Amino acid sequence: MLCYASAAFLVGACFGYDGIINGASIAMPAFTLYFGETTPDGQTYLPSVWTSLWTAMTGLAQALGGFGIGFAMDRLGRKWTMVGMAMFSVTGVAVQFVANSRAALLVGKMLNGLAIGALFAIATAWASEISSARLRGIIQSSLILFQTCMQMLGLGIIRALIADMRPRAFKTAFAIQWPLAAVLVLVFPFVPESPVYLINKGRLEEAKKSIAAIYGKTNSIDARFTHLVGMIRRENSGHEVAAGGYLDCFKGTDLRRTLSVIFIISGLNVCGAQLLTQNIYFLLIAGLPVKHTFDIGIGGFALSICLVIASWTVLERLGRRGLFLSGPLVSAVLLFAIGGLHYVSGVGAVWAVAVMMNLLIAWGVVTFVSAGWALTAELSTYRLRAKTQSIAVVSNAIVQWAFSFVTPYLYNIDAANLGARTGFVYGGLATIYLAAAFWIVPETKGLSVAEVDWMFENQVSSRRFQTMRDQARAAAA
Template identity: 25%
Template structure:
């Protein structure tokens, strides 16, 4: 079917959640260095508090992903935004690093919930031929949110005095309130309704939002209840792990490296912290938009493999062959563009790896796996900078990306241009057949 206003509205309310996730993390960039010494922060607390939302994503993604496949997408779609709104405001009242870390852990729970719900809902509403482009909007808005938070945080910290860092962190309450209002009244996924044997309700949703002339194959997604452990069963375990591991390889530099980018650049003798930070983040938005055009034309596997290879080379370049400040900024700009382009697949690809009965659970688990790695990297980066220097940080980043390449080459199936029913239905004997290209599969 063609793209309709409803698809754009759904993309907007789902990508609003990823905008807030990017905003939550981007607000840290200039807020953390402005926290006064009396608050009790140090390199260990910097890492712990920065990693807290990522650990929250682990819990929220697994628990809410499982719950979403059982009670539905729509019921939980507004609750997680309410939690984001309240948690954002509570950052104003934190009296020490431990309290701030707990609040940001709760914010991570809400983000993990949104990762499980939003992409599943959007993938299940989006026409197959437009899935790559529409789903890429999630990462594009994440990059916009990250950039917006960095700029807003920089201004607030400079203009609001000693308490400016609190207002920079709490400013995420504004987009959370806007997206919460936008989500009121969002419909349930027809695919999920069909998978639960509720075909008449699915037909009613399609008639109201997409039109009565739209056909609905009620047999396509009908399936018995699938237990969560099936994600690690013989037919699915490779998909679950490769989904989490490729996401980890991209998330580690995205979170650890860019959250502490001013510190990394300072260690590389780049003294203009604003432009050195904001310019790569601005080009990350360009990379995400470039992905909208590029990803539908190439396969998932080639996009991931080439991107991670380029990123590993750039990381080693900075770590082993540091150059003048202007060259370092150019390399980080290129790094940001390629990382953002590949990052579009963080929301597209996991949505295609699992059947409807396990899609939200699979999204939650793969997001959780990625955030375990990202949390470890975010916690360790300030410590590594203090003890090993920027060279060790960049070499470790390259090693993570190369490891992601290996698992992608071994296990990643090609799902570009394939219907969700085919893409999410691997053979029990995974392996070479699971990596078949769409042209080798039966016609949809």
């Protein structure tokens, strides 16, 4: 199982590298010289409208990709849609590589964003459908681990190219996305199709073979197959079609599940992610030397990797809810501190802002991202999992789009010019989000799909999922 799941981890790597390149490449001097403008006093900068468009429209394209792929997944399956979208990513990277204008670069970023959004929706759905309940949280978290590893590597690559003032510096950074997509094209034809998809299509013999490939032929295949078929048929009972549509995600008990997924997946962006992902450019404006901004960023991602690995124990022993709630709590405290440092003069204050921003990135990866994606994979029914994961990707991308468009106007010198005071804005939002999350985010640690179904069908409060576990287990038996 873990061997096959590692194929999905490659998508996490693609998603992570694309995200870091979008934010970090605009801090490269070669990029600014090629696509920027110059003030009357000779200062080179990137216009706020274009920094907003490059980040925001990429997020919008990811939303469109995540939404559209939900239909394709249920019609064509998981693995072949993965191959097709990986090939589409190759095209998007090519457009970025040859772009000689801001508009052409925007088109390339949107094409690749469309593919990346689709790929991540497929990967999270497929990985959750081949995972056992015991490993589901760790496998979803491993997607984030690979994402973070690639973000650190991407930042290191840009750091190595930072002194090169020629256009080939940022073009090389873009081109590295080609081999990542190529590996997906080569690997995914050989992985087993999702047994959930095959059962929903009535291809039971193929589903049984898929389960045998995933778990091993001697690992209670008949029992696993019978249990999965029973679960899916129970979920599908009373519905005309096995695979529900997007509207079904907003009906009956699925409405609460879907709204919970949207809320959970939006947390990172609501609590300041777009300020943090643009931290290199932000810190350059604040006066920190280029090489130091990258060095601190690389250190922050290294810390993220260590924390994600450590979170595997926390996810399974202490649960998802507590870890997730610590995200907005810590974010609120540190973002208010960052805002306050605007009024402190000297290079020490800038260094303090840099350190806190990277600590927030690391903590956000563990809480909002690692625990968050584990929760979204566990809250949906088998019947609507592909659609729900698509909605999660779409929601994340739309919220990311909105905040990434607004954020440069908050801190940039040619707009509101708040600088570090932007931390006050996001600190306030994090406080509000924490209050709401306390009532909305459930604890799904150790619960089977049937037990989670029972919780929602019986309208159990999100805060009581663990206290009602025995009743759910008895009802699902």
